[in-house]
Amino acid sequence: MAFQNHTGWRRLTNAARYSWAGLKAVWRHEEAFRQESALCAVLAPLALWLGDGAVERVLLIGSLLLIVIVELLNSSIEAAIDRIGPERHELSGRAKDIASAAVFMTLLNAAVIWLLLFLT
Numbered sequence: 001m002a003f004q005n006h007t008g009w010r011r012l013t014n015a016a017r018y019s020w021a022g023l024k025a026v027w028r029h030e031e032a033f034r035q036e037s038a039l040c041a042v043l044a045p046l047a048l049w050l051g052d053g054a055v056e057r058v059l060l061i062g063s064l065l066l067i068v069i070v071e072l073l074n075s076s077i078e079a080a081i082d083r084i085g086p087e088r089h090e091l092s093g094r095a096k097d098i099a100s101a102a103v104f105m106t107l108l109n110a111a112v113i114w115l116l117l118f119l120t
Helices: 009-029 031-050 054-084 090-119
Strands: none
Touching: 009 031, 009 054, 031 054, 054 090
16 A cells, blocks of 8 residues: 555545545445444434433443444455455355344344343
8 A cells, every 4th residue: 555654644644535435435335334324323312312421321322333333344344255256155154144243243232231221
């Protein structure tokens, strides 16, 4: 990569540009990311309203952001595996399944946090 020799603000600017390109790509190509982002857009304001204090709000919103972060990682794993080739391979399938399981676990984590905070 050409920007590896850059330091300071130049490196930061390039990193931000690449990150923005990644967000645009995942928004364009991954429906699950769009769905989870919509879920966050609806639930984050609700978390601010319903959370009783800063710690509860951080837990509620943090659990939502974790879903989106893990979905970004899942999408990148899937894209890298799909880049290798279209044929089915046991290890490729396993990697995709494990990445999907990570997303499922973050969804479960968020559900548990929300339920525990509002049912206790």
